[in-house]
Amino acid sequence: MEMCQMRVQAFEYKQSLFREGTLDAQFTQLQQLQDESNPDFVAEVVSLFFEDSEKILNDLTRALEQKCIDFKKIDANVHQLKGSSSSVGAQKVKNACITFRNCCEEQNIEGCFTCLQLVKQEYLLVKNKLETLLRMEQQILAAGGAVPMIE
Amino acid sequence: MNLGGQGAKSMAGDGVSDLFPVGLRVLVVDDDPTCLMILEKMLQNCLYEVTKCNRAEIALSILRENKNGFDVVISDVHMPDMDGFKLLEHIGLEMDLPVIMMSADDSKDVVMKGVTHGACDYLIKPVRIEALRNIWQHVVRKRKNEWKDVEQSGSIEDGERQQKQLEDAEFSSSGNEGNWRSSKRRKDEDDQGEDRDDTSSLKKPRVVWSVELHQQFVAAVNQLGIDKAVPKKILELMNVPGLTRENVASHLQLFPNVPYRGTHNYSHFVQKYRLYLRRLSGVSQHQSGLNNSFMGPSDPTFGSISSLNGLDLQALAATGQLPAQSLAMLQAASLGRSPNKSGISMPFMDQRNLFSFENPKLRSREGQQPQMSNNSTSKQVNLLHGIPTNMNMQPNPHGSQSSSLMNMQMSQPQSRPVIFNDTGANQISRLPSSIAQPNLSNGMPSGVVLARDGSNSVSQASTMVDFSVHPNTDFQGNSFPLPTNNSRVSIITSKGLLQEDGINSDMKGSRGFPPSYDIFGDLQQHKTQDWELQNVGLTFDASSHSKTQGSINVPPSVLVNHGFSSSQNNVQNRSTSVGKVMFSVGEQSGHGNVQSMGQQLDSVLDCNSLRVKAENLPEASGQNMLFHGQFSQEDLMSALLKQQEGLGVASNDYFFDGFPLDNLPV
Numbered sequence: 001m002e003m004c005q006m007r008v009q010a011f012e013y014k015q016s017l018f019r020e021g022t023l024d025a026q027f028t029q030l031q032q033l034q035d036e037s038n039p040d041f042v043a044e045v046v047s048l049f050f051e052d053s054e055k056i057l058n059d060l061t062r063a064l065e066q067k068c069i070d071f072k073k074i075d076a077n078v079h080q081l082k083g084s085s086s087s088v089g090a091q092k093v094k095n096a097c098i099t100f101r102n103c104c105e106e107q108n109i110e111g112c113f114t115c116l117q118l119v120k121q122e123y124l125l126v127k128n129k130l131e132t133l134l135r136m137e138q139q140i141l142a143a144g145g146a147v148p149m150i151e
Numbered sequence: 152m153n154l155g156g157q158g159a160k161s162m163a164g165d166g167v168s169d170l171f172p173v174g175l176r177v178l179v180v181d182d183d184p185t186c187l188m189i190l191e192k193m194l195q196n197c198l199y200e201v202t203k204c205n206r207a208e209i210a211l212s213i214l215r216e217n218k219n220g221f222d223v224v225i226s227d228v229h230m231p232d233m234d235g236f237k238l239l240e241h242i243g244l245e246m247d248l249p250v251i252m253m254s255a256d257d258s259k260d261v262v263m264k265g266v267t268h269g270a271c272d273y274l275i276k277p278v279r280i281e282a283l284r285n286i287w288q289h290v291v292r293k294r295k296n297e298w299k300d301v302e303q304s305g306s307i308e309d310g311e312r313q314q315k316q317l318e319d320a321e322f323s324s325s326g327n328e329g330n331w332r333s334s335k336r337r338k339d340e341d342d343q344g345e346d347r348d349d350t351s352s353l354k355k356p357r358v359v360w361s362v363e364l365h366q367q368f369v370a371a372v373n374q375l376g377i378d379k380a381v382p383k384k385i386l387e388l389m390n391v392p393g394l395t396r397e398n399v400a401s402h403l404q405l406f407p408n409v410p411y412r413g414t415h416n417y418s419h420f421v422q423k424y425r426l427y428l429r430r431l432s433g434v435s436q437h438q439s440g441l442n443n444s445f446m447g448p449s450d451p452t453f454g455s456i457s458s459l460n461g462l463d464l465q466a467l468a469a470t471g472q473l474p475a476q477s478l479a480m481l482q483a484a485s486l487g488r489s490p491n492k493s494g495i496s497m498p499f500m501d502q503r504n505l506f507s508f509e510n511p512k513l514r515s516r517e518g519q520q521p522q523m524s525n526n527s528t529s530k531q532v533n534l535l536h537g538i539p540t541n542m543n544m545q546p547n548p549h550g551s552q553s554s555s556l557m558n559m560q561m562s563q564p565q566s567r568p569v570i571f572n573d574t575g576a577n578q579i580s581r582l583p584s585s586i587a588q589p590n591l592s593n594g595m596p597s598g599v600v601l602a603r604d605g606s607n608s609v610s611q612a613s614t615m616v617d618f619s620v621h622p623n624t625d626f627q628g629n630s631f632p633l634p635t636n637n638s639r640v641s642i643i644t645s646k647g648l649l650q651e652d653g654i655n656s657d658m659k660g661s662r663g664f665p666p667s668y669d670i671f672g673d674l675q676q677h678k679t680q681d682w683e684l685q686n687v688g689l690t691f692d693a694s695s696h697s698k699t700q701g702s703i704n705v706p707p708s709v710l711v712n713h714g715f716s717s718s719q720n721n722v723q724n725r726s727t728s729v730g731k732v733m734f735s736v737g738e739q740s741g742h743g744n745v746q747s748m749g750q751q752l753d754s755v756l757d758c759n760s761l762r763v764k765a766e767n768l769p770e771a772s773g774q775n776m777l778f779h780g781q782f783s784q785e786d787l788m789s790a791l792l793k794q795q796e797g798l799g800v801a802s803n804d805y806f807f808d809g810f811p812l813d814n815l816p817v
Contacts, residue, residue, distance in 0.1 A: 026277045033192045033280070041192055049185040079229055083255035084185040086277040 027089025172287030207233035
């Protein structure tokens with residue numbers, strides 16, 4: 001694909017992610033941190049995010065399956081997920097976490113289950129989209145181009 | 152990033168390198184790997200030197216191993232192994248580094264908790280790089296405050312040295328003058344063979360005055376009667392192996408016969424005490440021919456203070472109401488503050504003379520006694536008036552205490568009388584026992600006055616003050632609610648001091664932390680003695696403090712703040728006395744800071760290697776001693792002292808006996 005095309009495509013894709021709220025300004029911060037000394041920074045952070053999130057989601061699933069639900073623990077986990085998702089700019093995941101925390105506070109089991117599902121869903125979506133975006137950008141970089149940034 | 156080019160750095164007026172904040176050494180602690188990585192990158196982009204850590208314990212050990220290796224710490228609030236606030240407290244106590252908290256949680260109470268625990272700042276996640284660019288301001292601010300403290304304390308040191316020499320002479324002559332009142336309140340339950348915390352490991356042979364030991368001491372004094380409570384006899388009565396007359400003598404200095412029932416308003420107490428000391432010094436000088444230090448810089452206030460204060464203190468002490476705590480408090484206060492810039496160099500010893508034993512002298516001097524007695528609540532003992540946080544203590548080997556006390560007196564013209572508890576002490580006729588009282592009524596169980604020697608070494612006083620926590624902790628205003636411990640000393644947190652006029656400025660500056668801290672929360676677990684925890688309690692949040700009976704909110708920063716950064720003490724030694732670590736600070740803090748600033752860049756390499764290792768080590772050093780438990784009194788003392796002085800803390804040097812502060816009048 002031609003460089004120009006690749007860049008436009010990547011740009012537009014990224015823009016759509018921002019528009020729909022999947023990503024927020026924090027993601028731009030991450031991208032701005034990337035530089036020559038650390039060309040894979042965003043990719044590294046994002047994969048770290050994925051790893052960590054999956055672990056948390058598994059913990060959450062297990063926690064909700066317990067007979068005796070430990071809301072505190074669940075809340076702590078959700079809190080962490082909220083922190084990491086907000087740090088990478090995964091806005092929808094973060095919002096889902098906020099809702100989840102509210103359910104925890106209310107000790108609403110049903111609500112927690114629902115929230116967990118929601119969080120998982122949002123997570124999978126953002127994972128998918130980020131992987132796509134990063135792949136596109138990697139291709140650009142590999143081809144010698146510069147990744148288009150959204151201001 | 153490489154800061155090797157630091158050769159270019161030069162020290163600006165505030166000791167900051169020209170390249171500053173480039174190379175700022177940041178330790179970032181967060182259990183979330185994603186955030187950690189992002190923060191690291193952001194900080195690197197700010198040209199800071201970053202060390203990351205995902206466990207609070209590891210962070211602590213890194214910091215302990217490398218006391219001067221970092222300039223600022225950024226920590227997450229929610230961490231699995233240790234609560235971020237606890238870490239904050241530990242750091243504040245041990246190292247006196249600025250700590251920035253961060254969290255995804257932006258609820259007001261969490262932020263408030265950060266503030267109350269002494270965090271310099273609170274960042275909400277997701278953290279933007281812009282927020283990180285400015286963190287250097289916290290470092291500069293803290294340093295500035297410390298330097299200020301150092302300056303103030305500097306002048307005292309010389310005088311203190313002199314004083315020290317005279318100390319022995321003083322004691323012997325003043326021995327008979329001690330006005331120790333037996334205090335019925337204080338029970339003498341200690342066994343004779345009470346072990347002392349490690350003294351041998353201290354640089355100077357110091358006795359750690361544990362609560363038990365102090366009680367033995369008090370009992371001995373009471374038994375002897377004020378007039379006869381000379382160090383030698385006290386020593387005999389106490390019958391503690393290894394204790395020397397000199398130990399007793401220095402400890403005795405702390406209690407100028409002021410019955411102290413626990414003051415809540417530590418700062419007041421400290422101020423009064425200082426004033427008292429000053430007066431005493433004036434008196435004592437006359438009498439004992441001491442020329443030094445206490446009066447040090449020809450502080451005019453001495454003369455005036457001595458008569459009144461001396462009396463008060465003595466009377467109070469005599470009644471036994473003023474336990475070590477008050478003394479300690481006073482000392483701390485005095486240490487903490489440099490009364491006047493002139494620097495009272497009075498070494499601790501002098502103070503002793505001033506206070507306690509000079510009843511006869513004082514009496515003769517002044518007719519103030521009668522006045523004092525009548526006035527129980529009025530400012531009789533302005534001992535702690537204006538306890539300076541920094542004491543301008545000169546490098547007094549003897550102990551900053553004395554000088555601090557002196558300072559206290561000297562510097563503050565404040566008229567707040569320290570009211571020692573004089574409930575019923577008729578001796579108090581001389582001195583209103585008020586000293587101890589009112590101020591602390593708020594619930595400061597006992598204020599430990601940690602006077603911080605300007606020179607930063609509280610260390611000068613080798614005796615530790617035992618802090619026993621009083622049941623009534625409520626401190627007003629500045630007071631920190633301390634867990635009350637029926638036994639003993641409540642430590643007057645520097646907070647009290649802080650609020651004092653004179654002190655506040657110093658202390659605040661240096662501390663930069665709000666008053667309540669949960670300093671020794673962790674200690675509690677280990678404490679072998681009640682007092683340990685109690686003392687520690689100064690900085691605890693009631694809730695968090697397991698032992699706390701009351702809630703003590705002592706800002707950790709208070710305790711430790713100051714000298715840690717430069718202090719070399721180091722946790723390393725401690726197996727028995729945790730305190731040490733904290734306190735070497737006193738000595739170094741002032742100076743250390745400057746040096747450390749300069750060395751920051753130099754230490755880059757060290758940090759780098761440290762960093763590498765640190766990350767690999769699960770628990771890098773065993774130095775968690777402080778927190779895990781053995782907070783010896785020394786530690787506490789030093790912490791307190793540190794706080795007070797706002798300087799580096801000289802931990803080992805200053806030992807406070809805890810004494811209940813609840814009687815100090817506000």
